[in-house]
Amino acid sequence: MGKNNKKSYETLKISKFKKAASEVYSTLERKHNVHALVDFDITETRKMIKQHFEKTGEKLSFSAFIINCVGKAVSDNKRVHAIRKNRRKLVVFDEVDIATIVERKIDGESWPIPHVIRSVDKRPLREIHNEIRKAQVAKEIIEDFQNLVDFYLKFPSPIRLLVRNRVRNNPKVHKHYAGTVMITSVGITAINGGWGIPYVGHPLVITIGGIEKKPKVIKDKIEIRECLDVTLTFDHDNLDGAPAARFTAELKELIEKGYGLEEMAN
Numbered sequence: 001m002g003k004n005n006k007k008s009y010e011t012l013k014i015s016k017f018k019k020a021a022s023e024v025y026s027t028l029e030r031k032h033n034v035h036a037l038v039d040f041d042i043t044e045t046r047k048m049i050k051q052h053f054e055k056t057g058e059k060l061s062f063s064a065f066i067i068n069c070v071g072k073a074v075s076d077n078k079r080v081h082a083i084r085k086n087r088r089k090l091v092v093f094d095e096v097d098i099a100t101i102v103e104r105k106i107d108g109e110s111w112p113i114p115h116v117i118r119s120v121d122k123r124p125l126r127e128i129h130n131e132i133r134k135a136q137v138a139k140e141i142i143e144d145f146q147n148l149v150d151f152y153l154k155f156p157s158p159i160r161l162l163v164r165n166r167v168r169n170n171p172k173v174h175k176h177y178a179g180t181v182m183i184t185s186v187g188i189t190a191i192n193g194g195w196g197i198p199y200v201g202h203p204l205v206i207t208i209g210g211i212e213k214k215p216k217v218i219k220d221k222i223e224i225r226e227c228l229d230v231t232l233t234f235d236h237d238n239l240d241g242a243p244a245a246r247f248t249a250e251l252k253e254l255i256e257k258g259y260g261l262e263e264m265a266n
Contacts (some may be wrong), residue, residue, distance in 0.1 A: 017057045017111050020149050023160060025199050032236045036248060037195045039227040042214055045258040046226055052264060060264060063100060063208075064129040067183060069254040070206055071120030071128075074181060077247040080204045081180040082238050083171035090238055096121040097179035099202070102135045104142050113145045116179040125260035168201070178202065186210070187245035195231045203238055208229035228255070 012147075024036065049060050074081050074096045082090040098120045099113045115135045117128060135141055153161060167173050174180075185208040186196035193212030196206050209229030216225040234244045 033200050034234050034236045036232040039224045039229050040255045042228045043225045048258045048261045061129045061132045064132050068125040068260045073251040075121035079243050080247045095119045096183045099179035099181045195229050203235040205233040
């Protein structure tokens, strides 16, 4: 046993992003969240996206489509993205700013970079699609994110804690830097289903899971449909069950009917 000195493990350096992210996660543990695990029938929606590709050769951003639907549903149910100001007040914004994740390579490592899309509820799907496509290739997004992480980590730990609490406790600051809604994914292209349970820093988080085929009753007949697994996470300190249910019902209808896809075809 003593003669076997062969190395059987690898020691990796924790990236600056992971260090900063773990500190942010530590401030989220006191929130009282409710998770709803749902699935949406996207059979017809995927047909519309496929037809658009066959007609134009353009691959539509599925993330942009989901963001567009969420923006509309939140706009009609604004309480779901209210941010608590203190123990007695909630701030309900008119504009829906949605943070999404853009995967980019930094020093050979994939970094999930948050990107906030402003006033989603007032913009067409085409604009949202174009912004996401730009964010996937723009160099300045990587540079700005690296500079922000470097700047944050220059401060001592107590100051960083004050900064995190400032963002968390000030609705306007939170909206400016992080938006009011977060949409994230655990493998949107996987055809194997499954839900994800996120760490939550927003009053509303949409976690996109996998796509799987499931039996559904359509006009009193059982059909095999393509379904998207989605986790909806609400801040229970801000919202009760009834408004959350209304939001969920509207979001389901928008996604299953392909809201906004028709205007992309024109």
